[in-house]
Amino acid sequence: MKGKLYTYLAVLLLLVLVVVACGPQEQEEPTVGRLQLIKDRGYVICGCNAELPGFGYLNPQGEFEGFDVDFCRAIAAAVFGDATKVEFRPLTAAERLPALQTGEIDVLIRNTTWTLTRDSANELDWAAVTFYDGQGMMVPVATGWQTLEDMEGATVCCTTGTTTEMNLSDAFRARGVDYAPLLFEKTQDTATAYEEGRCDGQTSDKSQLAALRSAMARPEDHVILDVTMSKEPLGPLTAHGDNQWNDVVRWVVWGMMQAEESGIDSTNVDQMGSSDDPTIKRLLGVEGEVGASLGLPNDFMVKVIKQIGNYEEVYMQHLGPGGLDIPRGPNLLWTEGGLLYPMAWR
Amino acid sequence: MERPPAGTVHPDRGPIRPSPRREASSFGQQVIQFLLDERVINVLVQVLFTMAVLAVAGWMIYNYVQRGRTFTFGFLGEEASFDLAEGLEFSPTDPYARAFLVGVFNTIRVAVLGVILATILGLAAGIARLSDNWLISRIAGVYIEIVRNTPLLVQLFFLYFAVILKLPDITDAVTLPGPVFLSKRGIAIPWPVPAGSFVYWWPFVGVAVVLAIVLQVVRKQGEKRTGRPSFGLLWVFAPLINIPILGLLFFSFGYWWAFVTVALIVTVVLQVMRSRGEESMGRPGFGLLWVFAPLVIIPVLGLLILVLLGWPVLGSSPALLADLPEMVSKAGGVVRVEGGTTLSPEFVALLLGLVIYTGAFIAEVVRAGILSVPKGQTEAARAVGLTNAQVLRLVVLPQALRVIIPPLISQYLNLTKNSSLAIGIAFLDLYAVSNTMLNQSGRVVEVFIMIMASYLAMSLTISLIMNIVNRRIQIVER
Numbered sequence: 001m002k003g004k005l006y007t008y009l010a011v012l013l014l015l016v017l018v019v020v021a022c023g024p025q026e027q028e029e030p031t032v033g034r035l036q037l038i039k040d041r042g043y044v045i046c047g048c049n050a051e052l053p054g055f056g057y058l059n060p061q062g063e064f065e066g067f068d069v070d071f072c073r074a075i076a077a078a079v080f081g082d083a084t085k086v087e088f089r090p091l092t093a094a095e096r097l098p099a100l101q102t103g104e105i106d107v108l109i110r111n112t113t114w115t116l117t118r119d120s121a122n123e124l125d126w127a128a129v130t131f132y133d134g135q136g137m138m139v140p141v142a143t144g145w146q147t148l149e150d151m152e153g154a155t156v157c158c159t160t161g162t163t164t165e166m167n168l169s170d171a172f173r174a175r176g177v178d179y180a181p182l183l184f185e186k187t188q189d190t191a192t193a194y195e196e197g198r199c200d201g202q203t204s205d206k207s208q209l210a211a212l213r214s215a216m217a218r219p220e221d222h223v224i225l226d227v228t229m230s231k232e233p234l235g236p237l238t239a240h241g242d243n244q245w246n247d248v249v250r251w252v253v254w255g256m257m258q259a260e261e262s263g264i265d266s267t268n269v270d271q272m273g274s275s276d277d278p279t280i281k282r283l284l285g286v287e288g289e290v291g292a293s294l295g296l297p298n299d300f301m302v303k304v305i306k307q308i309g310n311y312e313e314v315y316m317q318h319l320g321p322g323g324l325d326i327p328r329g330p331n332l333l334w335t336e337g338g339l340l341y342p343m344a345w346r
Numbered sequence: 347m348e349r350p351p352a353g354t355v356h357p358d359r360g361p362i363r364p365s366p367r368r369e370a371s372s373f374g375q376q377v378i379q380f381l382l383d384e385r386v387i388n389v390l391v392q393v394l395f396t397m398a399v400l401a402v403a404g405w406m407i408y409n410y411v412q413r414g415r416t417f418t419f420g421f422l423g424e425e426a427s428f429d430l431a432e433g434l435e436f437s438p439t440d441p442y443a444r445a446f447l448v449g450v451f452n453t454i455r456v457a458v459l460g461v462i463l464a465t466i467l468g469l470a471a472g473i474a475r476l477s478d479n480w481l482i483s484r485i486a487g488v489y490i491e492i493v494r495n496t497p498l499l500v501q502l503f504f505l506y507f508a509v510i511l512k513l514p515d516i517t518d519a520v521t522l523p524g525p526v527f528l529s530k531r532g533i534a535i536p537w538p539v540p541a542g543s544f545v546y547w548w549p550f551v552g553v554a555v556v557l558a559i560v561l562q563v564v565r566k567q568g569e570k571r572t573g574r575p576s577f578g579l580l581w582v583f584a585p586l587i588n589i590p591i592l593g594l595l596f597f598s599f600g601y602w603w604a605f606v607t608v609a610l611i612v613t614v615v616l617q618v619m620r621s622r623g624e625e626s627m628g629r630p631g632f633g634l635l636w637v638f639a640p641l642v643i644i645p646v647l648g649l650l651i652l653v654l655l656g657w658p659v660l661g662s663s664p665a666l667l668a669d670l671p672e673m674v675s676k677a678g679g680v681v682r683v684e685g686g687t688t689l690s691p692e693f694v695a696l697l698l699g700l701v702i703y704t705g706a707f708i709a710e711v712v713r714a715g716i717l718s719v720p721k722g723q724t725e726a727a728r729a730v731g732l733t734n735a736q737v738l739r740l741v742v743l744p745q746a747l748r749v750i751i752p753p754l755i756s757q758y759l760n761l762t763k764n765s766s767l768a769i770g771i772a773f774l775d776l777y778a779v780s781n782t783m784l785n786q787s788g789r790v791v792e793v794f795i796m797i798m799a800s801y802l803a804m805s806l807t808i809s810l811i812m813n814i815v816n817r818r819i820q821i822v823e824r
Contacts, residue, residue, distance in 0.1 A: 180431035
């Protein structure tokens with residue numbers, strides 16, 4: 001009887017402690033910004049894709065590689081002066097937004113489309129657009145289909161947790177064409193099911209379709225239709241409400257575009273510091289205090305360009321003729337008729 | 347511990363009941379006295395525990411709101427604007443709530459079918475494992491060990507990508523009689539659709555239900571009067587199933603229906619005679635063959651007579667029509683199946699995967715249950731001349747069930763929850779639909795609460811049903 005009584009008292013005490021322990025924590029507020037958190041930690045945590053050739057994937061050496069991955073490295077180079085100080089978290093399409101919202105990762109660079117709802121309701125902040133994409137449709141050449149109207153009654157393979165799903169629905173609804181979606185969690189499974197003939201077509205961003213087709217057994221049997229179902233501006237994003245960190249990401253991306261515009265690349269960056277162009281001087285931190293205002297070393301863009309390169313170098317390495325061979329199209333600089341327009345560097 | 351009579355002194359602990367001197371003690375002592383009362387502590391602990399749970403929940407919500415997020419289920423009424431092509435009809439203009447319902451329905455469909463089929467497979471494999479036949483017991487053993495010791499997700503992927511999607515293309519689908527078309531686009535089967543006189547079928551169902559209830563009441567009253575039911579439970583279920591079937595036949599087949607009815611009545615009468623004979627003489631007067639023979643012979647004979655007379659076999663206005671699947675060629679060499687119903691490859695793969703996996707576990711549960719019945723029971727049953735099948739059915743299984751049911755409940759719950767792996771193979775179950783919902787609406791916490799509540803509700807329902815079953819089959823101890 002007595003032992004039981006002490007157990008009760010012990011439990012009681014424990015519960016009181018729990019309640020008391022909960023109390024003071026409620027008053028605590030996060031005061032440290034994400035940038036300071038990263039500096040204290042010593043490396044950047046970057047959410048990325050692990051199975052999309054060209055953008056984010058594991059190469060045979062077991063390292064992450066790709067267009068998106070290089071932007072992660074560029075951010076690490078800007079913050080620490082060392083592009084290797086980055087930890088990659090491979091995420092599925094469905095996992096990526098919660099991972100950012102919960103603060104598990106610092107920045108998400110995983111071909112994520114900038115949409116109104118994601119920006120507002122999901123409480124995320126895009127930093128910039130690194131790649132202007134559009135949703136397309138891949139079908140077997142044998143069907144002879146040219147447009148979505150030809151696809152009456154078709155089954156379309158699609159990866160869930162993406163805007164693709166809704167664009168697909170909108171595109172077919174607008175055309176009054178009956179179809180059935182088949183939703184997979186992983187892009188690789190979607191592609192396998194399509195290649196096995198479970199679906200009549202596969203939809204995704206055109207860049208992704210090109211990447212997936214390149215990995216197929218017989219790429220020549222599949223054609224990407226000349227249909228664009230949506231605007232897909234892809235770019236890095238950070239959690240809502242931390243403007244300082246968002247600014248860092250944004251200006252690193254714009255800095256790489258500006259470098260291309262100003263003719264600076266990884267081979268000539270050391271010499272360009274002596275240029276007379278004030279924009280170049282500010283970009284490379286020879287003049288002005290742009291780095292300090294972001295909370296970074298003044299020469300952060302030198303490190304980025306030296307270790308990663310400018311926008312063109314990154315594009316050509318992964319998406320150029322040696323890689324996925326996607327024409328630059330809208331991803332040219334504004335001076336060459338494209339959409340890339342870095343804001344004024346001053 | 348038994349309480350000694352009031353006022354007696356316990357040798358070690360002094361008076362149990364406070365003496366008059368202590369009753370008059372200070373207020374503080376009274377409070378301590380009150381707090382140390384076991385009943386008070388019981389209540390107090392519960393109150394404090396509830397408060398702690400609420401505090402933790404409140405703290406979590408507070409943190410959530412503090413992060414600038416709102417907590418609301420309002421999005422459920424908004425337009426979903428995505429498509430779902432499995433189970434209930436769904437259009438992109440339907441609200442999120444309906445999308446969730448589609449997922450719940452699909453999960454229930456897989457879970458219910460899965461539980462039934464896994465039980466059958468598990469029972470068969472469990473009994474086979476104990477078979478005296480070396481080959482049968484080894485086959486069952488290999489099945490159980492391989493399936494039980496590999497992860498379910500791996501099995502699902504294997505079934506889907508390496509088995510189902512390796513079926514032929516729809517253009518050269520395997521055609522089975524029915525017709526049933528097997529291809530990597532699914533299994534197309536004929537499906538009954540209600541036709542003209544379907545509404546007149548409901549009276550048959552009504553009569554069947556009323557009759558079954560009446561029979562059950564009569565049965566229970568007999569049990570009250572004499573201590574044992576006047577007839578078996580079979581006699582309650584037989585009309586419940588047979589009368590609606592007869593109703594369907596009545597509409598679908600004109601005169602032939604009369605022959606079927608006569609055959610059924612003859613069968614019932616013969617079976618009653620047979621069991622009477624068994625009761626009075628200790629052994630049936632004639633074999634079971636004589637009961638089933640008329641059931642087959644009379645309808646066949648009837649069919650022949652009708653054909654010979656040239657009268658129509660089919661009724662003029664059937665209640666149900668079979669909607670047959672049909673291969674239709676479209677432009678561009680594309681072939682589609684129209685009509686009937688198509689079981690999607692994803693549904694088939696998930697159902698097969700869950701049944702095979704859970705069946706292996708149920709087999710082990712069944713084996714343990716059977717082995718728990720003392721050997722003397724089997725030997726005694728054999729000694730009184732029962733056949734192997736009778737030993738199993740009448741002596742072993744009823745006793746084994748008492749051991750089998752409780753772990754079986756866990757297996758049913760596992761099957762239901764494991765169905766959430768469906769998302770890996772593109773089946774639109776509750777979790778897969780919710781996954782799309784939370785991605786499109788951004789309401790992660792709300793949707794996850796809905797997911798958890800749904801699985802909890804399903805699990806508790808299964809537990810409730812199975813606990814009732816469990817209570818019924820346990821030995822009633824007095």
